[in-house]
Amino acid sequence: MEKPTLPKGTRDFGPAEMAKRQFIIDTIKNAFQKYGFQPLETPSMENLSTLTGKYGEEGDQLLFKILNSGDFLKEVNSTELGARNSKAIAPAIAEKGLRYDLTVPFARYVVMNRHNITFPFKRYQIQPVWRADRPQKGRYREFYQCDADVVGTDSLICEAEIILMIGEIFTALKIQDYTIKINHRGILSGLAEVTGSQQQESSLFVAMDKLDKIGEVKVKEELLAKNIGEKSISLLFEILNFKGTTAQKIELLTRHFISSEKGQKGIADFKEMLTLVNYFGVPPDHIELDISLARGLSYYTGTIFEVKINTVSVGSVSGGGRYDNLTGVFGLPGVSGTGISFGVDRLYDAMEELTLFPKETGISSKIMVAYMDEESLRYGLRVVQSLRTEGIAAEIYPDGAKLKKQLEYANKKMIPFVIVIGSEEVATGLLTFKNMETGEQEKRSVEQILKYDFN
């Protein structure tokens, strides 16, 4: 018999990992709810017509497709079939695909439910997504995203609140050294304008976005290859390489953007957002204006966010921004929105690296009942149930076994307390109450144990 295996790039999460993942997810969910976001869940599968063409050509190739049920080859074109043209045949034999992100399904939901939704609509969504990417460290084929978006308003209060939520989540996770990198599509467009590269805007942004990864020399080569002139590149890097405070950067950009309306709008939005954060009474810590930030060639039309934990190697753990055309692809134009997405798996890896998980993250019983014989088992059943009635997670070792084995079990499961019941305990009603961490034990009545504070 073959040993069972897991599909490449997927993982099981056992009790220990689950407790930590749940801690991250609950923290994010609590913050989302505290800021007035409401939950949404969409199906794991979407029609491929909904997904295809939304993530670029590369994204389309990373979609997991679901084979049609039944006799899927019945109506497939003979010529293509004979030619083994996988690409041409795929759409005929697979009409559904797995969710690639939470944004497109959200847009689809908004369009389908637009008459019942109260706008501005603040929704959060915490679900797995799937990508047929080559698995590597920190990159999985199934992973969780936690998204919060507001649609139906262009108020910069939404951007300010995203900054507050990020701060709140990182504080709760006890991650201290992180940076919220912010840019604005207007600033990017301004850069394209002042360097005379409007016609090659997207090539410019794609190249700039790689600055962190491939370095200045290679970015310059790429820009030259895309027919952006040396003079433009030189001016561009004069701006990108400027070192200074956010205020000094703004000053520099303001000077350069004197004739760029888009650039000015970008700066104004950025300043207004910081002002709003200030009105909320929160210091604008951890914020950095990062002029090169473009987050790939995405649909952002306003502010762009990316969060990095500075002391770990996992890359960005969160990103988002404002988009104006999200629902346009589904026939509903003019819905402006802004959102943020947190990656649970990268946060998990970062927190492991920083040893930030609370020692007590395990999800297990608070107490176990161990027993010596049939009579103490019967007594123990009633004890364990009275603990549960008080809301205390409790279990009883199910098999007749030596006390040593029962205690080992409690130890391995990290159950902090054990009640031991033998004939003496049954006779006196005073049970042996053992602290598994310290090894200390004393006699207590059931009533005393029920009153113990296990939290």
Place this chain on the structure above:
Amino acid sequence: MEKPTLPKGTRDFGPAEMAKRQFIIDTIKNAFQKYGFQPLETPSMENLSTLTGKYGEEGDQLLFKILNSGDFLKEVNSTELGARNSKAIAPAIAEKGLRYDLTVPFARYVVMNRHNITFPFKRYQIQPVWRADRPQKGRYREFYQCDADVVGTDSLICEAEIILMIGEIFTALKIQDYTIKINHRGILSGLAEVTGSQQQESSLFVAMDKLDKIGEVKVKEELLAKNIGEKSISLLFEILNFKGTTAQKIELLTRHFISSEKGQKGIADFKEMLTLVNYFGVPPDHIELDISLARGLSYYTGTIFEVKINTVSVGSVSGGGRYDNLTGVFGLPGVSGTGISFGVDRLYDAMEELTLFPKETGISSKIMVAYMDEESLRYGLRVVQSLRTEGIAAEIYPDGAKLKKQLEYANKKMIPFVIVIGSEEVATGLLTFKNMETGEQEKRSVEQILKYDFN
């Protein structure tokens, strides 16, 4: 542009549904944890070699298969391709499939991790499963299961605790009129023995299991067609049709099973389980010995459970039992286990039918800040943030809009309180605090509002 749609048999869950579903899932999860079960999550996709052959031929056909990435047709057999033999080609172009239930992935996990697991292993798992079934009322292609299983022990304490958990969950959900139907594989085998149908055991069980749905006449026809004699059938229905208390049923079976060892074991287990429930100090309410219960042709080898809500039409909402061969198919024999599964979707439908959801299940802000002008917006931002700092879910209307519109928004989102801020409020520091349900409003300072009990 085509309007986007959802794949057949799948659903979105908007904020209102999510709150109700979350209520059910949290209730089940809390009970599982209180009884010492620990969480597990497995990937949505499994290798088809893991899934195929585990659910019978019909189940295999209901598996959603995932098309291999890239040039999936490259190595497919030409003859089969030419013949458009979908069935033969499927395994070559799809190596992964979506989880069909939580039991097989759990068995796979136990086998793969057997050296690190502390047995008895009590795990719970709450995740969606997928079946390419024909969608109909109450039957979806993606739905949630909530499973709890103990493996590595044959103690009947596990069965007794399942009964306690069912009671606890239904009490918490406020479902009162339900029945825990219980049978035992030994009793079924005993029936086969005493009616001389040992050779046609599975045909017998499959037919009996349909009694509820198709009635006595049709079951009898089916049994005759399977070569079970009239005399056997007559004796079988004498037993099945016996009306009486559980004690009377046990008495009847004991009489018939005088020479059936398996039958006697079934009765003994059932009695022992009830005794244990009694030792736990819980009255054995809602329990019914249902001699015809077989739950399809499944892998149960001991106790069999099924829970029905009596006053609704949704069918069984929960089921489970003991199995001895769960991990055997993956090369690990001798691991006995017992488990229970709850269907969130059917519980949801039942609770809707019984109008059992608490009125306040909505997940929304407790309070919204509305404002009249720029100055009161600035004031309001600080107020909303001080509420959040106190852990109160709060939001501020993001756009400059008439007060009426802001209040309508709060109303539609079922936000119970609104703070209204205008120039007078800014000047005095006494804010208008409005109860949206009663319409009452009064002036309160921020400090007073922060102290208000919103729960």
